[in-house]
Amino acid sequence: MSKKAKIQLIIFLVIYTVVGLLNAKLMTAPPSEALKNIANRWIVQFGPKDAWYYRINPMTVIMSVAVVAIIIAFAKSVHKEFKLIPNRKQAFAESLMDFLYEIVESSVPNEKYARTVFKISMTLFLYIAVSNLIGGFIPGVSVDVSIAENGTRAVKFVLFNDTWFPPTGDLNTNLTYAVMVFIISQYFAIKTKGVKGWLKGFLEPVAFMLPMNIVGELAKPLSHAMRLFGNITGGGILVLVISYLVKYMFLPPFLWAYFGIFSGLIQAFVFSTLAIAYMSSQIEG
Amino acid sequence: MEFSAELAKAIMVAGKAIGAGLAMGIGAIGPGVGEGSIGAHAMDAIARQPELTNVITTRMILADAIAETTGIYSLVIAFLILFAL
Numbered sequence: 001m002s003k004k005a006k007i008q009l010i011i012f013l014v015i016y017t018v019v020g021l022l023n024a025k026l027m028t029a030p031p032s033e034a035l036k037n038i039a040n041r042w043i044v045q046f047g048p049k050d051a052w053y054y055r056i057n058p059m060t061v062i063m064s065v066a067v068v069a070i071i072i073a074f075a076k077s078v079h080k081e082f083k084l085i086p087n088r089k090q091a092f093a094e095s096l097m098d099f100l101y102e103i104v105e106s107s108v109p110n111e112k113y114a115r116t117v118f119k120i121s122m123t124l125f126l127y128i129a130v131s132n133l134i135g136g137f138i139p140g141v142s143v144d145v146s147i148a149e150n151g152t153r154a155v156k157f158v159l160f161n162d163t164w165f166p167p168t169g170d171l172n173t174n175l176t177y178a179v180m181v182f183i184i185s186q187y188f189a190i191k192t193k194g195v196k197g198w199l200k201g202f203l204e205p206v207a208f209m210l211p212m213n214i215v216g217e218l219a220k221p222l223s224h225a226m227r228l229f230g231n232i233t234g235g236g237i238l239v240l241v242i243s244y245l246v247k248y249m250f251l252p253p254f255l256w257a258y259f260g261i262f263s264g265l266i267q268a269f270v271f272s273t274l275a276i277a278y279m280s281s282q283i284e285g
Numbered sequence: 286m287e288f289s290a291e292l293a294k295a296i297m298v299a300g301k302a303i304g305a306g307l308a309m310g311i312g313a314i315g316p317g318v319g320e321g322s323i324g325a326h327a328m329d330a331i332a333r334q335p336e337l338t339n340v341i342t343t344r345m346i347l348a349d350a351i352a353e354t355t356g357i358y359s360l361v362i363a364f365l366i367l368f369a370l
Contacts, residue, residue: 038368039364039367039368039369223354226354226357226358226361227350227351227353227354227357229361230357230358230360230361231353231357233361233364234357234360234361234364237364266346266350267350269346269347270346270347270350270351273347274351
């Protein structure tokens with residue numbers, strides 16, 4: 001182990017111990033009381049009351065911007081030192097892109113569409129991977145929202161109790177990307193087969209199967225989004241519950257490593273691979 | 286009057302707990318069987334062609350994640366029962 005790695009490890013352990021001790025001191029409420037507000041979200045309402053189209057979820061917006069900023073900063077730092085003989089950062093970025101491009105190439109033989117599909121799926125992969133990672137294992141500011149009997153929400157910021165809120169832990173984000181992939185795949189279908197061929201595709205193998213085909217197409221974005229949402233939210237709640245029980249002292253690094261790094265990266269990979277599969281199944285020739 | 290209100294609340298809590306437990310427990314059967322089958326066949330494939338290990342592992346993880354979907358649905362439903370109902 002190099003000297004730099006040793007220093008980083010020591011800093012991590014010190015921060016972790018301090019956070020654990022703080023939480024052991026501060027988290028004195030019984031679990032049922034403290035974990036009551038897990039599923040509540042911080043919602044800001046503009047304009048008319050109870051109008052769903054005037055609502056935003058500030059935590060999702062803030063964290064999305066943070067994720068985008070992280071990706072742009074990394075991309076700029078790679079681009080600044082772009083060389084024929086790559087350094088470590090550039091090699092990492094290149095091997096990541098190459099890995100996904102091989103998958104795209106094997107499922108979309110046509111070069112013209114392969115590049116478009118690659119760009120879309122790589123963007124999704126980067127965004128989801130980074131958001132899962134920051135939501136997975138870094139303790140940060142979280143929002144505790146309690147809803148009173150009359151429906152008013154009291155917002156309270158809590159330090160180092162939960163991890164940062166991952167944007168993918170909000171179904172709105174996932175559903176947006178899933179619907180985006182769905183629309184793009186239908187666009188590819190119309191472009192390659194023509195409107196007539198696209199409509200004919202719903203009547204295969206027999207005209208009797210029309211409703212089944214329509215439901216099958218519409219179920220794709222839903223299952224696509226729900227898979228990611230369930231994994232990230234479920235993992236987050238599980239980690240929070242267990243780490244509350246042990247007051248952040250023993251288990252969380254392993255749980256974070258599993259749910260944040262392993263499961264998070266796999267879900268990002270699955271999301272982008274399924275996006276490739278959905279798009280390539282609609283491209284002909 | 287007060288007793289019946291408390292009883293109603295207790296029955297509701299019991300129903301929530303039982304419902305969430307059943308949703309998660311029964312919902313985990315399908316993914317368990319499915320993922321076991323995927324893993325078994327991936328092992329077979331690797332034993333037959335060890336040079337394709339990397340490709341098979343990637344595909345296996347992808348198939349695992351898809352087989353897991355129904356389990357994740359039941360997890361979401363369990364959370365809905367516990368926190369949103």
